[in-house]
Amino acid sequence: MKGKVSVIMPVFNNEKFVAKAIESILNQTHQNFELLIADDGSNDESKKIIDSFNDPRIRTFHNEKNMGALFTWNKLFEICDGEFITFQDADDVSDISRLEKQVSKFYEITDLGICGTYATYVNENDMYLRTKTLPVTHKEIYRSLEKNHQFCGASIMITKKVLQDVGGYPEYFHRIGGEDYYWSAMIAEKYLSCNIPEPLYIVTATDDSISRNIKNVKQLIVFDMVRKLIADVRNGKANWIKEDIKPIINQYENELMKPYLNDKSLVYRKQAFIEAKNKNYFKAIKFAFDAVLKTPLQLLNHKILVYNLITLLKNKYGLK
Structure with missing residues (x-):
C-alpha cells in the first residue's frame, strides 16, 4: 500500500x-x-x-x-x-x-x-x-x-x-x-x-x-493576529510570529486589545456569539446576560440577550 x-x-x-x-x-x-x-x-x-x-x-x-x-x-x-x-x-x-x-x-x-x-x-x-x-x-x-x-x-x-x-x-x-x-x-x-x-x-x-477563556483576551484576538500576519507576509514582510519578533507582536496585540479595554462587555458578547453558533443557547444567554451586567446602558447587549432567548424558545420548545 x-x-x-x-x-x-x-x-x-x-x-x-x-x-x-x-x-x-x-x-x-x-x-x-x-x-x-x-x-x-x-x-x-x-x-x-x-x-x-x-x-x-x-x-x-x-x-x-x-x-x-x-x-x-x-x-x-x-x-x-x-x-x-x-x-x-x-x-x-x-x-x-x-x-x-x-x-x-x-x-x-x-x-x-x-x-x-x-x-x-x-x-x-x-x-x-x-x-x-x-x-x-x-x-x-x-x-x-x-x-x-x-x-x-x-x-x-x-x-x-x-x-x-x-x-x-x-x-x-x-x-x-x-x-x-x-x-x-x-x-x-x-x-x-x-x-x-x-x-x-x-x-x-x-x-x-x-468555549474560550474570557480572562485571556488573546484567545479572542488570535485569529486577527493571524490575519495581520498573512497580510504582512503577502506584502513581503517577515513572519514575525515564527521569528518571535516581540516589538511587532506587542504592537499588534495592543492594537487589537484596545476595543476590549474600552468596552468591558465585548468579551462576553464574543463568547455569546461563539456559544450561539454552536447552538449552545443556554450558555449564550448566560454570556449575553453578563454583557448586560457589565454595560447595562449599551443597547446592543440587550438585543443580543433577547435574540438568544427567542432563538432558544424556537429551537428547544418549538415556539414561533
Whole structure:
C-alpha cells in the first residue's frame, strides 16, 4: 500500500470519547498508517483506555505532566515517520474513508501541500448540529485565507516535506489556539491546497472545544493576529510570529486589545456569539446576560440577550 500516514493524537481528559476516536482510525480503509498517541497528563481514565488497545500500529508517547496540545503536537511531529501527517482529536471521529481519500488527493494533484475536508458537528449525545463547508480549490482557499480559516483544523493532512519546510507550531499559540489557521495559511503561501467536499470528519462540540477563556483576551484576538500576519507576509514582510519578533507582536496585540479595554462587555458578547453558533443557547444567554451586567446602558447587549432567548424558545420548545 502506498502512502504511509502518521496520525497525531494528543489526549487530555477524554475518557468518554477517546476509545471511539482511536477505533475510527484503526478501522480506516487506508491501512498503511501509524497512530501516535500521547496522553497529556490526564487525571481521568484516558491513559488507561489508550493503553488497553493492543494494535501494532499504535505508538504511545505519554507525557509525564500536562504540556498542552501544542507542545504535544510538536513532540509527535519529531517522532512520526509517515509520508503524510494528519490529526485525530481525542473527542472526534473520522469517517472510515478519510485517510484513503486524502492520500489519493496528494497523488492526484502535483505539488499539493495541504488537504482538508468538510466536517460534521455533533453534540456530546451525537445529535447533529451543522455541517462545515469550505472552499475546495487552491484559488478559492488562498483568496479567502486573509478573511478566515479555510480548513477544519483536525482533518488537515500535509506531507512530511511540508512539515520539514514550514516547521511545527510556533510557541506563540500555546494555550490560545489559532495554530492550525496560521499553519494552513503559511503552507498555502508555498504549496497548493484543497478541501475534499465531503464531511469526512465528525467534530464533537463539547464545552471545552467551543468555549474560550474570557480572562485571556488573546484567545479572542488570535485569529486577527493571524490575519495581520498573512497580510504582512503577502506584502513581503517577515513572519514575525515564527521569528518571535516581540516589538511587532506587542504592537499588534495592543492594537487589537484596545476595543476590549474600552468596552468591558465585548468579551462576553464574543463568547455569546461563539456559544450561539454552536447552538449552545443556554450558555449564550448566560454570556449575553453578563454583557448586560457589565454595560447595562449599551443597547446592543440587550438585543443580543433577547435574540438568544427567542432563538432558544424556537429551537428547544418549538415556539414561533
